[in-house]
Amino acid sequence: MSTFVQQLINGITLGSVYALIALGYTMVYGILKFINFAHGDVFMLGAYIGFLAAVYLKLNLVGCLIAAMVFCALCGIIVEKIAYKPLRNSPKISILITAIGVSLFLENFMQLIMGADSRVFPRLIEEKNYHFLHGNIVVNNKQVYLLIITIILMIVLNYIVKNTKIGKAMRAVSQDMDAAKLMGIDIDKTISYTFAIGSSLAGAAGVLVGLYYNTINPLMGVLPGIKAFIAAVFGGIGVIPGALLGGFSLGIIETFVSGYGSSMYKDAVAFAILVLILLFKPAGLLGKSLKEKV
Amino acid sequence: MRKRILILAVILIIYAIFTLGMKVGIIDDYIKLNILLILLNIILATSLNLISGITGQFSLGHAGFMAIGAYTVAVLITLPKPLPFYLSLLIGGVFAAFAGLIIGLPVLRLRGDYLAIATLGFAEIIRVVIQNIDYLGGASGISDIPQGIDWTGYYVIAILTIIILSNIINSSYGRAMVAVREDEIAAETIGINTTLFKVLAFVIGAFFAGIGGGMYAGYFGFIQPDIFNFFKSIDILVMVVLGGLGSLSGSIIAAIVLTIVSTLLQNVPAVRMVLYSIILIIIMLFRPQGLLGKREIRLSDILSFQRRGV
Amino acid sequence: MKFGKVFKRVVVFIAIFTLLVGSCLLSYSKSSSTIKLGVNLELSGAVAQYGQRALEGIKMATDEINKKGGILGKKIELVIFDNKSDKTEALNIATRLATKENVLAILGCTTSGATKSAAVAAMKYKIPIISPTATDDKLTLDERTGKTKAYVFRVCFNDSFQGDVMAKFALKTLKVKSVAIIYDASSDYSKGLEKNFKVAFTKGGGKIVAEEAFAKSEQEFSGILTKIKAKNPEAIFAPVYYDEAGLIIKQARELGIKVPIMGGDGFDDPKVAEKAGSKYANNVYFSTHYSGQDPDKKVQDFIKKYKQLYKNEPNAFVATSYDLVYLVADAIKRANSTTDREKLRKALEDTKNFAGVTGVITINKYHNAQKAAVIIELKNGVQVFKQKINP
Numbered sequence: 001m002s003t004f005v006q007q008l009i010n011g012i013t014l015g016s017v018y019a020l021i022a023l024g025y026t027m028v029y030g031i032l033k034f035i036n037f038a039h040g041d042v043f044m045l046g047a048y049i050g051f052l053a054a055v056y057l058k059l060n061l062v063g064c065l066i067a068a069m070v071f072c073a074l075c076g077i078i079v080e081k082i083a084y085k086p087l088r089n090s091p092k093i094s095i096l097i098t099a100i101g102v103s104l105f106l107e108n109f110m111q112l113i114m115g116a117d118s119r120v121f122p123r124l125i126e127e128k129n130y131h132f133l134h135g136n137i138v139v140n141n142k143q144v145y146l147l148i149i150t151i152i153l154m155i156v157l158n159y160i161v162k163n164t165k166i167g168k169a170m171r172a173v174s175q176d177m178d179a180a181k182l183m184g185i186d187i188d189k190t191i192s193y194t195f196a197i198g199s200s201l202a203g204a205a206g207v208l209v210g211l212y213y214n215t216i217n218p219l220m221g222v223l224p225g226i227k228a229f230i231a232a233v234f235g236g237i238g239v240i241p242g243a244l245l246g247g248f249s250l251g252i253i254e255t256f257v258s259g260y261g262s263s264m265y266k267d268a269v270a271f272a273i274l275v276l277i278l279l280f281k282p283a284g285l286l287g288k289s290l291k292e293k294v
Numbered sequence: 295m296r297k298r299i300l301i302l303a304v305i306l307i308i309y310a311i312f313t314l315g316m317k318v319g320i321i322d323d324y325i326k327l328n329i330l331l332i333l334l335n336i337i338l339a340t341s342l343n344l345i346s347g348i349t350g351q352f353s354l355g356h357a358g359f360m361a362i363g364a365y366t367v368a369v370l371i372t373l374p375k376p377l378p379f380y381l382s383l384l385i386g387g388v389f390a391a392f393a394g395l396i397i398g399l400p401v402l403r404l405r406g407d408y409l410a411i412a413t414l415g416f417a418e419i420i421r422v423v424i425q426n427i428d429y430l431g432g433a434s435g436i437s438d439i440p441q442g443i444d445w446t447g448y449y450v451i452a453i454l455t456i457i458i459l460s461n462i463i464n465s466s467y468g469r470a471m472v473a474v475r476e477d478e479i480a481a482e483t484i485g486i487n488t489t490l491f492k493v494l495a496f497v498i499g500a501f502f503a504g505i506g507g508g509m510y511a512g513y514f515g516f517i518q519p520d521i522f523n524f525f526k527s528i529d530i531l532v533m534v535v536l537g538g539l540g541s542l543s544g545s546i547i548a549a550i551v552l553t554i555v556s557t558l559l560q561n562v563p564a565v566r567m568v569l570y571s572i573i574l575i576i577i578m579l580f581r582p583q584g585l586l587g588k589r590e591i592r593l594s595d596i597l598s599f600q601r602r603g604v
Numbered sequence: 605m606k607f608g609k610v611f612k613r614v615v616v617f618i619a620i621f622t623l624l625v626g627s628c629l630l631s632y633s634k635s636s637s638t639i640k641l642g643v644n645l646e647l648s649g650a651v652a653q654y655g656q657r658a659l660e661g662i663k664m665a666t667d668e669i670n671k672k673g674g675i676l677g678k679k680i681e682l683v684i685f686d687n688k689s690d691k692t693e694a695l696n697i698a699t700r701l702a703t704k705e706n707v708l709a710i711l712g713c714t715t716s717g718a719t720k721s722a723a724v725a726a727m728k729y730k731i732p733i734i735s736p737t738a739t740d741d742k743l744t745l746d747e748r749t750g751k752t753k754a755y756v757f758r759v760c761f762n763d764s765f766q767g768d769v770m771a772k773f774a775l776k777t778l779k780v781k782s783v784a785i786i787y788d789a790s791s792d793y794s795k796g797l798e799k800n801f802k803v804a805f806t807k808g809g810g811k812i813v814a815e816e817a818f819a820k821s822e823q824e825f826s827g828i829l830t831k832i833k834a835k836n837p838e839a840i841f842a843p844v845y846y847d848e849a850g851l852i853i854k855q856a857r858e859l860g861i862k863v864p865i866m867g868g869d870g871f872d873d874p875k876v877a878e879k880a881g882s883k884y885a886n887n888v889y890f891s892t893h894y895s896g897q898d899p900d901k902k903v904q905d906f907i908k909k910y911k912q913l914y915k916n917e918p919n920a921f922v923a924t925s926y927d928l929v930y931l932v933a934d935a936i937k938r939a940n941s942t943t944d945r946e947k948l949r950k951a952l953e954d955t956k957n958f959a960g961v962t963g964v965i966t967i968n969k970y971h972n973a974q975k976a977a978v979i980i981e982l983k984n985g986v987q988v989f990k991q992k993i994n995p
Contacts (some may be wrong), residue, residue, distance in 0.1 A: 011827070096407075101578065108568045116647075120878040272415070278412060425790055
């Protein structure tokens with residue numbers, strides 16, 4: 001029993017990581033309908049900015065988070081303007097290839113300037129372990145932080161999309177770009193905002209994940225990027241609470257597969273679940289399925 | 295008829311020139327290796343183009359089928375009583391095609407990005423499974439596979455692949471596949487069995503990917519699950535998109551160009567991947583429809599003095 | 605008009621054709637005033653962290669040798685290429701080095717997979733390839749015939765030796781009878797160590813109570829650690845590289861697993877202790893090539909110099925790569941030829957009692973480096989020499 005509870009805690013922690021990255025993913029996909037392959041690498045960039053801010057500017061956790069979010073937001077806007085905007089009317093697959101190019105660029109550029117070796121992320125907060133049931137269940141304060149921050153960011157994001165003016169514009173753009181334009185919505189500005197918010201979320205995720213595992217490296221975004229996409233699809237892509245649900249589900253499933261089966265197959269299981277979800281509920285757990293227009 | 299003889303002549307002349315070059319030594323082993331890589335990439339890119347370009351189904355799983363072909367060949371030609379190489383190669387292709395069928399039937403109901411991610415997932419599953427089979431060498435792979443194929447084999451198979459694929463594309467099957475790409479619902483309403491043609495394209499593509507993988511094992515002598523990871527699939531997809539979705543000749547040119555670019559970038563070891571990614575982005579920005587778009591450059595058009603119809 | 609269009613196409617066709625052949629024909633001036641050594645390393649891509657560190661060691665040793673006047677009156681010239689952590693590219697570059705660049709020998713690669721792929725070219729063109737860190741047992745042996753591959757060498761010990769060392773250490777020094785293993789099933793290094801440890805440990809009367817595998821670039825181990833904790837092993841053996849090692853130690857200790865954690869030379873990096881945190885980096889043992897506390901002047905000089913040059917602590921990749929260049933230089937001297945690959949191969953084979961930073965190396969008949977392993981203990985995050993185990 002205690003093992004089960006411990007595994008559940010492990011799963012929720014891992015799920016928070018996926019959910020954090022999936023939030024940004026789902027937002028960009030929801031509005032532009034394309035897989036931003038570079039999202040995982042922006043996440044990596046955030047981790048490095050946090051690292052540099054902590055080591056050289058001696059900022060605290062909040063400072064590092066803000067630095068990473070601001071920098072990644074700028075970075076997201078620049079990438080969108082340079083690499084994606086000129087292709088807005090091109091086949092989607094072209095943008096996917098460009099996104100792959102951006103992703104390769106970010107990874108290799110970081111390997112070049114920061115070195116390929118991993119870095120140890122500074123300990124920005126005092127670590128504490130809480131023991132329950134005679135030490136059989138252990139919870140770490142960083143796990144708690146991770147969970148709480150993920151939920152807060154989700155609520156904030158949901159508020160922005162649902163209740164603010166820019167959020168309304170985003171939703172309009174996601175439904176019909178041309179119609180939105182006719183209604184006087186500034187498409188470019190809206191998309192820039194989308195990328196800024198999505199990327200800053202990735203940046204925050206980078207810092208938090210760096211802090212939690214205290215290890216960062218230039219390729220840290222590749223696998224979590226794909227997993228976060230799976231999580232986003234799982235929960236219903238474009239649906240913000242769905243990213244959270246998908247992230248937690250994926251994290252818990254993976255942990256249980258490695259805890260009760262074999263860790264080797266957890267990626268395979270993640271993909272298998274993705275395929276099943278897509279086949280039986282193509283819109284994801286919380287998504288609404290739209291009929292194809294003829 | 296004259297056209298066909300002319301094309302055949304060109305194919306034979308190119309073969310003769312290269313063979314002579316290799317014999318005399320103008321083409322040294324390093325160049326030869328890269329020519330073989332180009333031929334291999336041509337097979338992989340054109341076959342993926344049938345799936346992604348002609349039929350419009352984005353697959354990121356080509357490396358998985360390659361792995362099946364490569365491992366089948368590696369096992370069959372190293373048995374105590376080894377099978378002949380070309381028979382093994384064929385079996386490898388058939389196995390890959392079979393895997394394509396099993397995966398394609400459920401997965402091809404998906405569309406666009408979802409399909410891409412699902413095929414990527416299946417390719418990764420294939421890789422993980424191979425990695426966990428000790429008989430296949432697990433993570434450390436199979437080395438010292440006897441060489442079963444050389445330049446002639448590579449060249450002949452590459453040419454055959456191109457001929458078979460272009461014949462499929464120009465047949466009624468090919469037109470049905472294009473119809474599926476252009477508008478699935480419309481295709482269905484005019485009586486095209488869309489599932490059949492999607493799966494068919496997928497199976498044929500997988501077959502050639504399996505052949506490509508087998509050829510890799512048969513010449514490069516060492517395989518490891520890691521060689522067939524999803525970066526390999528992305529590499530091939532990049533060639534297809536860069537050449538132009540739906541253009542076989544585009545895939546061929548892209549395979550040649552990208553392989554050469556990668557080789558030239560060897561000279562700048564520290565920044566080679568950074569430059570590669572920048573080149574990739576720039577090409578896509580300037581030619582989002584790919585180098586050739588949907589057009590084809592036909593050998594016969596280049597050779598004949600007639601104006602090409604559009 | 606019509607002719608012009610056709611002409612244009614023919615030009616394009618020829619242009620592509622010449623680009624294809626011409627680009628490959630770029631030849632480079634050969635100078636005979638230097639000894640050319642090819643370097644085939646993972647400088648970008650998935651395992652760039654190993655290649656980049658290895659290059660530091662290679663460059664450092666080469667500079668030192670050249671400052672002292674080189675070998676046989678000639679300076680060493682490194683011809684460096686990046687194989688992108690890609691096996692096909694490793695073979696491509698090995699072919700290039702052997703045929704086009706005309707180097708005397710190839711140094712690299714850091715991982716067994718890439719080295720095995722490059723070895724195909726080494727065997728074909730009869731050029732020695734010496735890996736600093738590839739440990740797979742099968743690397744130097746032909747998988748079909750079981751014979752030693754004539755041109756493939758390494759300056760590190762192989763998986764079976766290291767697996768053996770750690771199994772003996774667990775049984776005799778730690779006196780544990782049950783061990784849980786965590787390994788990276790996607791890495792041949794990790795799998796090789798796991799296999800060999802298991803064989804030696806069970807033969808010695810020990811019991812493996814759990815075996816958990818994960819795949820590369822994993823960061824979350826609490827799932828498998830929780831499972832292992834429930835099985836109550838007396839020790840954990842984790843044959844992984846330093847990135848995972850630090851995380852495994854940390855996450856295990858956080859979950860309250862207090863038993864000894866053992867590993868191989870993949871643990872030999874200061875980052876293990878940094879990542880785990882000095883509070884947790886206790887009761888950790890690993891086998892490696894040398895100890896930083898070795899009072900030997902050679903070792904201390906190496907560490908001091910490396911720190912000056914790169915402002916960093918050396919790890920196993922740096923140290924073995926540093927030795928690699930000196931060992932090859934020594935062989936070139938004995939071969940008394942700066943161009944003859946065959947003589948160099950023989951000289952490499954005859955290497956006996958070469959005193960390097962990572963110990964006294966003898967190349968045995970399987971082309972493996974036979975040398976003593978040292979066992980290091982982590983005490984509050986500090987590496988402490990524990991014992992030396994001779995082959």
